[in-house]
Amino acid sequence: MAQLLGRKPAALLGVATGSTPLPVYRALAAQVAAGRADVSRARIAQLDEYVGLPPEHPESYRSVLAREVLEPLGLGLEAFMGPDGTATDVQAACEAYDRALAAAGGVDLQLLGIGTDGHIGFNEPCSSLASRTRIKTLTEQTRIDNARFFDGDISQVPHHVITQGIGTILEARHLVLLATGEGKADAVAATVEGPVAAICPASALQLHPHATIVADEAAASKL
Ligand code: GLP
Numbered sequence: 370m371a372q373l374l375g376r377k378p379a380a381l382l383g384v385a386t387g388s389t390p391l392p393v394y395r396a397l398a399a400q401v402a403a404g405r406a407d408v409s410r411a412r413i414a415q416l417d418e419y420v421g422l423p424p425e426h427p428e429s430y431r432s433v434l435a436r437e438v439l440e441p442l443g444l445g446l447e448a449f450m451g452p453d454g455t456a457t458d459v460q461a462a463c464e465a466y467d468r469a470l471a472a473a474g475g476v477d478l479q480l481l482g483i484g485t486d487g488h489i490g491f492n493e494p495c496s497s498l499a500s501r502t503r504i505k506t507l508t509e510q511t512r513i514d515n516a517r518f519f520d521g522d523i524s525q526v527p528h529h530v531i532t533q534g535i536g537t538i539l540e541a542r543h544l545v546l547l548a549t550g551e552g553k554a555d556a557v558a559a560t561v562e563g564p565v566a567a568i569c570p571a572s573a574l575q576l577h578p579h580a581t582i583v584a585d586e587a588a589a590s591k592l
Contacts, residue, residue: 370397371406373478373543379410381470383479383538384438385490386416386430389547390480391437398441408442414476415451417490417532420504422454428518429454452502452531463502463531470537479541483548486510487556487569491532498565498573500534535573544580546571548588557584558591 370393373380384390400406415434422429427436431451439449450469456462470476481489486508492500493508507515512526519525538544548557560571561582574580584592 371400374406380477381412381414381473383414383476383541385480385482386433387482389482389549394438413449417530418452418454419527420454420529421527454531459504467502476541478543481546483553483556483571484511485552487559487571489571491530492535492570494568496535496570498567499536502533502537505530505532535570539577544577546582548584551587553588554591557588
């Protein structure tokens with residue numbers, strides 16, 4: 370990220386939520402604090418969002434990214450773009466976000482995590498590999514996985530989300546998928562060595578000319 374910003378100070382960085390990328394955000398903030406990276410002109414783009422959570426809810430992804438990315442980097446909301454999870458016309462909000470990303474010149478580098486079922490963003494298994502930003506229904510497994518952010522109470526986890534589509538994600542110039550821990554090992558193996566298939570949304574990375582997967586030993590243990 371710091372290298373990219375050195376070449377392109379106004380780069381559009383696509384960021385993911387979840388616990389996996391947090392060390393990356395902390396490392397970038399440390400580089401900024403040490404004067405080794407300049408994010409003053411960087412722009413930040415959101416990958417996905419819960420539908421129906423007010424933006425000020427501590428677990429709306431807008432709040433999470435403000436807390437974990439924008440504030441540590443010293444950036445304000447003017448540097449941020451994301452879909453409106455509270456829009457009355459969700460479909461129109463999704464289409465507006467895709468247009469806004471294109472109008473901003475497209476995402477330069479998209480960070481991704483991976484779900485235990487191989488989802489990227491909130492593109493659950495069987496999402497079209499050509500999909501655009503749209504509303505999706507979460508699987509029970511993803512709601513169980515994410516309940517930890519809602520005091521372990523699955524009833525608090527929204528059922529619906531907005532996510533950049535797989536086709537939208539593939540338009541970023543560089544994709545970097547991060548995976549840690551044994552729980553991701555099956556998903557990483559299916560992503561890297563399985564067929565390109567909607568059952569494992571992350572397998573679409575095989576179609577991208579500049580995709581990087583960074584996995585720790587546990588997550589890479591089934592390769
Ligand atoms: C959520 C997010 C994904 C993220 C996934 C994995 O479902 N929508 O973008 O990749 O969680 O999260 P974690 O990194 O905490 O395992």
